[in-house]
Amino acid sequence: MATANIEVSETPLVLYALRRADDALILGHRLSEWCGHAPAMEEDMALANMGLDLLGQARELYSYAAKVEGRGNDEDKFAYLRDVRQYRNLLLVEQPNGDFARTMVRQFFYAAFADLYWRAMMASSDPTFAAIAAKSEKESAYHVRHSSEWIVRLGDGTEESHRRAQNAIDDLWAYTGEMFAVDDGERSLIEAGIAIDPAALKPRWLKTITGIVNEATLALPKSDWMQQGGRSGSHSEHLGHLLSELQSLQRTFPGATW
Amino acid sequence: MYTQALNSSDGDDRGVEDVARASQFQARIDADERIEPNDWMPAAYRKTLTRQISQHAHSEIVGMLPEGNWITRAPSLRRKAALLAKVQDECGHGLYLYAAAETLGTSREELVDGMLSGKAKYSSIFNYPTLTWADIGTIGWLVDGAAIMNQIPLCRCSYGPYARAMIRVCKEESFHQRQGFEIMVTLCRGTAEQKAMAQNALDRWWWPVLMMFGPPDQVSQHSDTSTKWKIKRFSNDELRQKFIDATVPQAEFLGLTIPDPGMKQNENGNWVHSPIDWDEFKQVLAGNGPCNRDRLAARRKAHEEGAWVREAAMAYAEKRKSRQLAQAAE
Numbered sequence: 001m002a003t004a005n006i007e008v009s010e011t012p013l014v015l016y017a018l019r020r021a022d023d024a025l026i027l028g029h030r031l032s033e034w035c036g037h038a039p040a041m042e043e044d045m046a047l048a049n050m051g052l053d054l055l056g057q058a059r060e061l062y063s064y065a066a067k068v069e070g071r072g073n074d075e076d077k078f079a080y081l082r083d084v085r086q087y088r089n090l091l092l093v094e095q096p097n098g099d100f101a102r103t104m105v106r107q108f109f110y111a112a113f114a115d116l117y118w119r120a121m122m123a124s125s126d127p128t129f130a131a132i133a134a135k136s137e138k139e140s141a142y143h144v145r146h147s148s149e150w151i152v153r154l155g156d157g158t159e160e161s162h163r164r165a166q167n168a169i170d171d172l173w174a175y176t177g178e179m180f181a182v183d184d185g186e187r188s189l190i191e192a193g194i195a196i197d198p199a200a201l202k203p204r205w206l207k208t209i210t211g212i213v214n215e216a217t218l219a220l221p222k223s224d225w226m227q228q229g230g231r232s233g234s235h236s237e238h239l240g241h242l243l244s245e246l247q248s249l250q251r252t253f254p255g256a257t258w
Numbered sequence: 259m260y261t262q263a264l265n266s267s268d269g270d271d272r273g274v275e276d277v278a279r280a281s282q283f284q285a286r287i288d289a290d291e292r293i294e295p296n297d298w299m300p301a302a303y304r305k306t307l308t309r310q311i312s313q314h315a316h317s318e319i320v321g322m323l324p325e326g327n328w329i330t331r332a333p334s335l336r337r338k339a340a341l342l343a344k345v346q347d348e349c350g351h352g353l354y355l356y357a358a359a360e361t362l363g364t365s366r367e368e369l370v371d372g373m374l375s376g377k378a379k380y381s382s383i384f385n386y387p388t389l390t391w392a393d394i395g396t397i398g399w400l401v402d403g404a405a406i407m408n409q410i411p412l413c414r415c416s417y418g419p420y421a422r423a424m425i426r427v428c429k430e431e432s433f434h435q436r437q438g439f440e441i442m443v444t445l446c447r448g449t450a451e452q453k454a455m456a457q458n459a460l461d462r463w464w465w466p467v468l469m470m471f472g473p474p475d476q477v478s479q480h481s482d483t484s485t486k487w488k489i490k491r492f493s494n495d496e497l498r499q500k501f502i503d504a505t506v507p508q509a510e511f512l513g514l515t516i517p518d519p520g521m522k523q524n525e526n527g528n529w530v531h532s533p534i535d536w537d538e539f540k541q542v543l544a545g546n547g548p549c550n551r552d553r554l555a556a557r558r559k560a561h562e563e564g565a566w567v568r569e570a571a572m573a574y575a576e577k578r579k580s581r582q583l584a585q586a587a588e
Contacts, residue, residue, distance in 0.1 A: 029330065032342050036326035037556065039564025041319065041353050048346035055339045062335075076334045100567045156577065157570025164566070249333040249391055256449050258333035258391070258441075 006073055006081045012185035014069045015088065016195060017129075018078065019231055021061030022089035025079055026239070027110060028054030029246060030097055039100050046146055050107070053139040060132050080250035084233070084240045091230040092175035094239040098168065101161065104150040105168035111143035112208045113179045116201040125193040148212045155216025162217065169213070170221050177226025179205075287488050292418040295361035303487055307417050308362045309378075310489065312369040315355035316380035318348045320373075320553050324388045325397060333391055340437055341394060347430045354426070358419040374558050382539065383470050385547030392445055392452075392459035398438015400460075400467045400505065406431050407501045408471070416488040439508065446512045453513075460509070461517045468531065469539045471498040502529045 008014065031051035038044040062075035092110055097103045118140055121133035154165040180198045182190065189195035213220055229235065249258065279298055286293065293299055322345050329345060332338035356366040372378035383401055388394065409431065412424040445456040472478055472494040484490035492500075506529050509516050520532040541547065 036322035037560045039567035044349045153574040157574040161570030
């Protein structure tokens with residue numbers, strides 16, 4: 001049946017590409033949910049811009065995963081015909097938009113990581129990843145600038161915006177640890193020079209985050225408990241709803257071309 | 259996307275301040291000169307343009323909603339990216355047009371408030387729902403197609419900022435129109451269900467799209483002033499006819515049937531449509547279209563829920579300014 005989920009041969013390289021593609025697709029999708037509903041028209045433009053960047057990154061990464069896998073899958077099959085347990089994105093990016101502060105904190109935590117990550121990945125021994133990284137780094141540099149400016153405005157703005165920004169940080173903090181985790185498959189890619197070790201980026205990420213959070217008169221939570229699971233398909237309840245919307249036409253009209 | 263359905267200038271407030279200046283002004287218009295923001299202009303010209311440009315801007319912003327309704331459900335990643343970019347373009351058009359309207363002396367905030375309070379109008383077409391993916395194709399093909407028919411002459415509008423905005427907007431609109439048509443082609447070459455979806459969308463959108471051009475010439479008033487001022491260059495019926503004549507062969511190409519069995523080609527080759535239900539148009543303008551309430555509610559919700567964000571940005575800017583002043587004083 002054409003509606004069935006596709007099967008994916010998750011070799012370390014395919015899995016690696018899918019994880020990054022899923023991060024970009026799911027976060028891009030979340031940002032696109034704002035379109036037409038943002039707090040100001042300028043933000044409608046900016047959020048759509050960042051959503052488009054991420055969508056573009058996802059498409060390149062899916063296409064590369066499809067090529068490496070070589071089983072006739074493609075970007076749309078990966079996006080539309082995998083169920084929630086087959087998705088490999090970080091828990092952070094699937095968290096609902098909530099208010100604007102929550103969206104900005106999520107964006108800031110991710111972009112500050114992605115920017116360092118893609119910059120380091122420009123040195124990948126895999127030329128496709130190196131090229132994707134070069135493009136993504138430019139985009140994420142803007143995402144960091146945009147979101148960090150908002151963190152400062154919200155934290156150091158009004159009492160209400162401060163409270164909302166602090167709540168968002170408190171609620172989302174536990175999803176940041178997953179960005180730096182690596183499993184055995186990915187370890188083999190790091191040793192081969194194809195991927196980079198995200199753990200090495202953590203001090204610099206923390207420095208960026210701390211700097212902006214301090215400037216915003218906000219504080220990072222004391223708790224160091226971190227949620228895990230997205231990378232192996234154990235997601236929050238939110239992702240299933242996102243996918244049921246994202247995949248609705250492909251699931252309703254199996255096999256059709258759009 | 260916008261058409262002239264709502265445009266009418268005030269016949270009453272043509273009490274021209276200064277007869278000599280007014281005749282100079284008209285001479286400039288007749289000589290096809292562009293009027294710029296700092297030039298003298300009759301109050302009624304200013305008022306007509308402020309209303310038209312801001313209605314156009316509101317239409318772009320409200321127009322984000324029916325298509326935005328499908329961004330999260332677009333059926334492929336390519337379609338999703340194209341739709342998100344398209345809706346973003348509309349927001350850009352809105353911003354651009356508000357800026358053009360502001361050159362006439364009314365702030366964006368005031369203009370937006372007029373829309374949110376329901377006082378100012380936007381194009382009635384956006385008060386219809388997008389029920390299926392084929393609606394996204396149909397909006398691009400027909401709604402943007404109709405908007406282009408109207409906006410191309412506006413590129414030569416006598417008011418400089420509006421004319422220049424239209425040049426840029428038209429380029430993007432024609433891209434959107436092609437994109438919409440391409441969605442229709444794909445659906446019509448697809449499964450029987452997809453083709454039926456395309457036909458159903460055409461059935462629902464055809465008549466509202468014809469209404470976008472406004473009431474028939476014999477009942478539409480005041481358009482003489484706009485014509486004299488070279489804001490409006492073609493009548494409602496002329497533009498509607500042009501649109502229909504361009505669209506009929508496209509529908510044929512798609513293998514779709516225009517839902518007007520009485521439509522006939524006359525001796526000049528023009529397609530003559532059956533009577534339009536102008537009561538429906540009046541009802542939608544009066545706030546009784548299928549989505550009027552939803553559209554306004556969505557815009558108000560975004561505005562109200564965004565208030566604390568805008569306040570925070572202002573408060574932060576103020577704090578920063580006073581800190582810089584304090585630093586400079588040290």
